[in-house]
Amino acid sequence: MTLKTEQLHPLASTLDVATLGGAAAALVDNQVDAGRCVSACLNVIQAGADKMARCVRNGGTLYYVAAGSSGLMVAADAMELGGTFGIPSQQVEILMAGGIPTSAHMPGDVEDDVESLEHLLVNMTSRDCLIAVTASGSTPFTLRAAELAHAAGATVIGIANNTQAALFKLTDHAIALDTPPEVLSGSTRMGAGTAQKIALNTLSTLMGVALGHVYQGLMVNLQADNIKLLGRARGIVQQVTQVDEASAASALTRSGGDVKIACLLALGAQSPELARAALIRSQGHLGPAISRLHSHETTL
Template sequence: MDPRRTEALHDAASGLDARPLAEVARLLAEAQITAATALRAACPAIAAAAADMARTIRTGACLHYAAAGSSGLMAAADAQELGGTFSIPAGQLRIHMAGGLPSGVEMPGATEDDTAGLDAALAGLTSADTLIAVSASGSTPYTLAACSIARRSGATIIAIANNPDAKLFEGADHAICLDTPPEILSGSTRMGAGTAQKIALNMLSTLMAVELGHVHDGMMVNLTADNAKLRARARGIVERIAGVDEARAAGALEAAGARVKPAVLIASGAPDRETAETLLDRHGGRLRPALAQLG
């Protein structure tokens, strides 16, 4: 048998196909819950990596996500949420998925071995950029090749894998080991390993946003309010932080060009958008110290 944990047989999987579906369902649920606990040990590494991601965004450089298969889907999902949730500019985000992002239901497995085109895709990588490489096994050729290119460019490398001795960790600036147990369905890393990867990626991007000043008391104060639900959310955030009514919050958002942080400052007494933006710039985009100075 393959010595990697991601390919091992789970102790509880014997006779799986002969058990009642409700019992199998319970096993699957418990396995996912157990996989999620792997994040506890990885918290220090995740926090350190997020700080470097924030530095990359703050300096105008790019975050590059590189992965294949299920890991690629997890990485792409996180990257594609960063614009709406935190207003991270699209020009600072890149997704490199083996075989390209699927437009249909088919995702050929052979693409994870195909590294052709990576040199061209990562040709513009610089030492100011950060590469987030994700691979359950930690040995996917496509992801390893992306890391090799990143090392040559001097870019920061964040490696996420589910095997403790993964080759992906070699030379990485941040090695995030998600030591999940074997899958109930051996080798199906879209399950427990994938769950842990999704949590890690969500944690990385959220911690990055905290570091950038895009989070205030658990609220997304740098969201892009481009639909009715998000416009209502933005208005509610201004109301809550500034302690004003709906009408004043709506007026502040209009004066701030729909940007939440300057709207909060305007609703709290800043005379205009320029003053609010100046306060935010002075405090690195952080709302709390800007409010303190205004008050």
């Protein structure tokens, strides 16, 4: 059986004889169609995101595993978790076949190299979560990682672009992205990769929501480690609390750069320690902590 990701798209044979404008339209439309396929997976994405949040909350590690262009998708998602949601770097591992490229050359034979995984996943436990991504669903490196994670009792979330993927036999949450064949046949960095990125974006952002790191559409647990993000953090405090810029900056200084605590301080919490205690009671969610403050709980 020919994998769907390797089948010919009806427009594939016309790509090189069409006008550049016609080829561009075919390529864009194909990727848009691929992106729409993610909508059919919302329930399983939601369940997977909840497990990712539990993993982080319980001190576990998120392991992102893939090869080739899928590896670039997982690396992009994993590397954003710290800055966007304040997930500690020690709780995120990126296992890309051959390692993350440092040049424009990305070797293909490394996706068959499974020997290193025994060592890389030796400390995996049932607290951890593996996010495994492969367009074909049969990449040896990714399948072996899923096998090891499954044996360790870790939660396995699988993303593949073939609905009968071998990967899904090893997963707790199977995200089957039924994307159409590529207009450039087999180039899964395009439609398949687009759908993978949307699924990963949704998974990690829902995880952030579940952890309480999103409030009214704002990244209230971001790590402000550059001028741009410091300005964003100050703007978030202003937007949530309606204080002026100087007051927001002062609250951020008192909170040590913690946006949630800064918001509570700007709203009248007596100390960073009391604000932090309020957040612990609300499991990290800012909204309930603000509600307690507005109800004049003396513990704040």
